[in-house]
Amino acid sequence: MKAQVLKAYNEPYVFTDVPLPKITSPYDLLIKVEAASYCHTDTVCATGGFDGHANAPTQWPHIGCHEFAGTVADIHKPLAGSDSSVAPFQIGTRVGVPGRAFHPCGTCYECQRETPDYGQPSDSKGYSVYCPKAKNLGLSIPGGFAEYAVVDARQVAPLPAEMSAVDAAPLMCAGLTIYAALKNCQLQRGDRVAILGCGGGLGHLGIQFAEKMGLKVVGIDTSGPAVALSQRLATNSLIVNATKTTADDVVQIMGNEDGIVEQGRMGVDAAIILPESQAAFDYGMRLLKNWGTCVVVSFPTSGFVFSTQDIVFRHISITGSLVGSNAILREMLAFADEHGVKCVSQLFALSNLNDLVTRHHQGVEGKLIIDLSLATS
16 A cells, blocks of 8 residues: 655655555454544654654654544454444444544553543543553554554544545544543633634634634634634634734723623633643733633643742633543534534645645644545646
8 A cells, every 4th residue: 555654753754655554453443544634743753752752653664644534444353243332333434533542451540430531421441542551543653644544443433424534634633632622621601712823723623613612712823824714714703913912902802892890800711722832821821810721732842831820819720631532522523513613724645745744834724634535646
């Protein structure tokens, strides 16, 4: 089969023939990949950012991509009807594939815990996307930048009938991650949420999800094109260019809208931090009203510095959010299908992955996606 492979860190992808991956576990599915979405994490992996960590590639050449979609091409025969905890899949079933978690251990604390995350539905006992021993498609093991990939049946989800693979692929990481982050804010209809980095891959999906959830959205970005994209997608959100408007001014706008002048009561109920930027973190914290929640999704190497006065005197809570369970994945897909949430994207042929990477580094709004139906050039 054809695949794009990395032979070493910080080198271009090589378009070449590789062996067809083999099914080795009763949970394995062979997927014919139809669309594969590019994520910032692919850049981190390709440049050696995970070297020495569990997410580093374990074999070379390496096939990246941890958010893709396709059709089941083969099934481990004992899987069919033999395990009621696994949703039945048949050859020809269209599925979306997130990177986490391939072959979790089933016995660790994370796999055995049954407490839902922030009141969200959890997966069956024995399987967890948070298992520290699980492999991750496109990172520690081969992923979706290939014509075929082996995935774990417990990590995937059937696609809605009318959803294309191109529309589904970016939802497998960007969509799932921002949807779970919004759920982790624990907001009610009418509450306000700020999305820092609203014009990026996660952010522009977050605006759509949040509005359809009945939330008031404050979108923050720093580039003109990202702000323009957010404004095109938003129907009733406040979209702000942080280089032109201060956080204090945004808080005052919200106070005027609500008829509130008391300091601490003005602002958003939750802020989601998507950029790997201290300035974005600080801006988001300034937008929060007292007792608000800061949900951190990005993970810069140097971390974030926070003010103890914010968490002590303003009672701000800071929490993290990492993708979501398989149950949340299925909920997110149904929600996106029902409400027409779609990714703004640019499409490339599999043979043109390096062109896609170049475009990514130039800066892009929305997502860049490999469409395997496009002819090789």
